[in-house]
Amino acid sequence: MQSYLIKNAKIVNENKVFTGDVLIEDRYIKQIATNIEATTATIINAEGKYLIPGMIDDQVHFREPGLTHKANIATESKAAIAGGITSFIEMPNTVPQATTQELLEEKFEVARKTSYANYSFMFGGTNDNLEELLKTDSKNVAGIKLFLGSSTGNMLVDNEDVLEKIFSSTKLLISVHCEDEATIRKNTEEYKAKYGDDIPVKYHPIIRSEEACYLSSSKAIELAKKTGARLHIFHLSTEKETHLFRNDIPLEEKQITAEVCVHHLWFTDADYDVKGTHIKWNPAVKTQKDKDGLWKALLDDRIDVIATDHAPHTLEEKDNVYTKAPSGGPLVQHAVTAVLEKVKEGVLPIEKAVEKMCHNPAKLFSVEKRGFIKEGFFADLVIVDPAQNWEVSKENILYKCGWSPFEGQKFSNKITHTFVNGNLMYNEGEFNEEIKGERLVFNR
Structure with a gap:
């Protein structure tokens, strides 16, 4: 699997917001630190953007x-x-x-x-x-x-x-x-x-x-x-x-x-x-x-x-x-x-x-290793640009039904990247359609 290094993100997790890097390897969050070096990882500069759990x-x-x-x-x-x-x-x-x-x-x-x-x-x-x-x-x-x-x-x-x-x-x-x-x-x-x-x-x-x-x-x-x-x-x-x-x-x-x-x-x-x-x-x-x-x-x-x-x-x-x-x-x-x-x-x-x-x-729901930005958890992560303006319209709606109750609504933030199990599934409007998600497991 491809590894990714998200740099300079405003990480939101467990009631804290802090600037840092997140290294993704083999489906999981490998490391969270203020400055990570990883020569083989694909680097995504998230400066000025939020990184939140999916x-x-x-x-x-x-x-x-x-x-x-x-x-x-x-x-x-x-x-x-x-x-x-x-x-x-x-x-x-x-x-x-x-x-x-x-x-x-x-x-x-x-x-x-x-x-x-x-x-x-x-x-x-x-x-x-x-x-x-x-x-x-x-x-x-x-x-x-x-x-x-x-x-x-x-x-x-x-x-x-x-x-x-x-x-x-x-x-x-x-x-x-x-x-x-x-x-x-x-x-x-x-x-x-x-x-x-x-x-x-x-x-x-x-x-x-x-x-x-x-x-x-x-x-x-x-x-x-x-x-x-x-x-x-x-x-x-x-x-x-x-x-x-x-x-x-x-x-x-x-x-x-x-x-x-x-x-x-x-x-x-x-x-x-x-x-x-x-x-x-x-x-x-x-x-x-x-x-x-x-x-x-x-x-x-x-x-x-x-x-x-x-x-x-x-x-x-x-x-x-x-x-x-x-x-x-x-x-x-x-x-x-x-x-x-x-x-x-x-x-x-x-x-x-x-x-x-x-x-x-x-x-x-006691979902296993999801919902947080923690080392060892699945890398289900979302990068949000808090300063990108866009409007919901027929042209950018992805639902099969082709409409939204938000049509015409102008938003001032936009999701730019989504990782699912460490895979970059959505990247600035482009989808990775080769990989599928996984069945959730519950710690009960």
Whole structure:
């Protein structure tokens, strides 16, 4: 393998920023020091640029198998590495759903052949697959995913006895989508009675309301406390929910953790007038008060992780009336850049951004030797130019679906290089398509 020496970078790691060099050899970080000499290594001068660990995105939907007209593992992992995401955890609501061990391993095999980033998958829990769920290998599978509110793929788990059995029976991390289905159905029927199928999208956060989110999240937390389950709640979208979580103990001691996604930190319900169904997500983008509350909880450590919930659909699908337009949008290419834009705006320190995107997902899922810039760890690294201006446009979007909710957005930082397992996979717009990522391993 080729070795690389990154010189004069502003290294961001474990709540510190310092200038130094990083030597990469044989997939790993060999040395970190103020001045390294390595005559055989390819030198990359990163003066004035940040060097951060690759983001570990704990929630993506790459649509393979069965939905590959929207996306596939190859296209979306390529967009991810261009966006500084070096590892991802993909969700089970594909076609067929990953609800048996055999189907789960088929997804791993596709990723082995086609993914440019490192990968793992969630096993999907249902109302009737507990026996199969309990076969899940904790060292080789990221965890269990349960939909407590219906979303794309219709994997709703709504049997309370089954839920308690799942929570009581596994030590694996259980990740949940929390929205109360009865509340959503009631609200949907009320608005359909008034508008038919063409409900103005601005009512999406009222239909999939704060009440629906809080009711479901609080029930899940109550059940986790009762059973001792390890619970991780995906994509918080309301200020009210943030008060369900603790910040008085270290992450390593938490049994109940929380994630926020980039779109809930960036958009509000004021954006529906312009963006329409292109920012229709489940849970919904809500109010400025909710957005402010999510930022506050992220900064004070009630929220532990930033993710994307990357979930592409075609424009033809999204440009439908409300009831027919699916929820979700593509984000992996632009998420890190969007968070770093907030760093430049003074909303959060870069050390905190790296903690939430890189360190904490590695800790929370016990990912082996990733998520940090440490000697002996895999060289999953990203170089960011904090002074390069660019605009998101159709011409530079890499998603198979060909669009982004960030189109027209001007950013003032840009990812220039991405290393995956010591391989320079992305270099100033050029990709190394010969090498693939690796299956994540978990220290459990």
